[in-house]
Amino acid sequence: MEELVRSSPLPVFIVFFLRGCGHCRSMEQEWGALATELKDQVQVASLDALQWRPLTELWGVERFPSIKLVKGDRVYDFHGDREVDDFKAFALGGFASGSGAPLPALPGGAPPHASPGAQPHAPPGARERGDVAERQGASYLHLAIGFGLGMLFAAAIWGCVSWSGTTGTGEATAEKDEKVD
Numbered sequence: 001m002e003e004l005v006r007s008s009p010l011p012v013f014i015v016f017f018l019r020g021c022g023h024c025r026s027m028e029q030e031w032g033a034l035a036t037e038l039k040d041q042v043q044v045a046s047l048d049a050l051q052w053r054p055l056t057e058l059w060g061v062e063r064f065p066s067i068k069l070v071k072g073d074r075v076y077d078f079h080g081d082r083e084v085d086d087f088k089a090f091a092l093g094g095f096a097s098g099s100g101a102p103l104p105a106l107p108g109g110a111p112p113h114a115s116p117g118a119q120p121h122a123p124p125g126a127r128e129r130g131d132v133a134e135r136q137g138a139s140y141l142h143l144a145i146g147f148g149l150g151m152l153f154a155a156a157i158w159g160c161v162s163w164s165g166t167t168g169t170g171e172a173t174a175e176k177d178e179k180v181d
Contacts, residue, residue, distance in 0.1 A: 002055065002106070004043070004045070005045075005070050005103075006103065008043055008070075010041065010042055010043050011041075011042045011043070011069055011070065011071040011091060011095075012042070012043045012044075012045060012069070012070045012071075013034070013038075013042050013043070013044045013045070013067070013068075013069050013087070013090075013091050014045045014046070014047060014067070014068050014069070014070065015027070015031055015045075015046045015047070015065050015066070015067050016046075016047050016049050016056055016059070016061045016064060016065060016066040016067075016068070017046060017047070017048060017049060017064055017065045018048075018049050018050060018064045018065075019048065019050070021064045021065065023064070023065055023082075024064055024065045026082075027065055027082050030082060030083060030084045030087065031044065031046060031087075033084045034084050034087045034088060034091070037084070037088060038088065038091060038092070041091075041092065042069075042091045042092070049061060049064060054107075058104050058107065059075075059104055060104065065082075067087075069090065069091060069095045070103065071095065071100075073102060073103050074100035074101065074102065074103070075100055075101050075102070075103055075104075076090075076095035076098050076100040076101075077098075077101075078090050078095075080094075
């Protein structure tokens with residue numbers, strides 16, 4: 001996806017979506033119609049934000065659906081109505097009324113138009129795949145730490161609840177300690 005966006009001679013119109021998002025699902029027909037209408041003028045793409053989380057984070061997407069148009073080395077955010085005619089007007093030049101932002105830098109500090117695999121002895125795309133794997137590893141590490149802290153918190157709460165049958169001094173009540181013959 002990154003290589004397509006950075007090397008395309010045509011503008012690239014991208015929607016970042018979540019499968020469970022109602023707004024995203026309701027926009028699918030318009031997005032498909034746009035792809036059909038503009039097939040030789042603009043490349044239309046969609047990106048599942050969960051499946052491509054590192055890429056979604058790299059592009060600074062926080063709300064869904066997020067719609068962006070890339071032309072040259074600039075990125076333009078779409079903020080209009082979610083109708084085919086509005087998408088089409090934006091894609092065919094309406095974006096030029098905004099200033100846009102520079103393309104996000106590739107992981108590892110490579111310039112925006114450099115190929116991710118441009119290092120010597122690296123197969124094409126190897127650097128990008130490594131960065132994605134590294135970020136996914138970091139995500140799993142954060143998940144594991146969060147899980148561990150959650151378990152400690154739950155254990156502390158459970159410990160407080162299990163002492164609820166004690167007296168105010170922390171000693172067990174006599175009824176529980178007495179043995180019945």
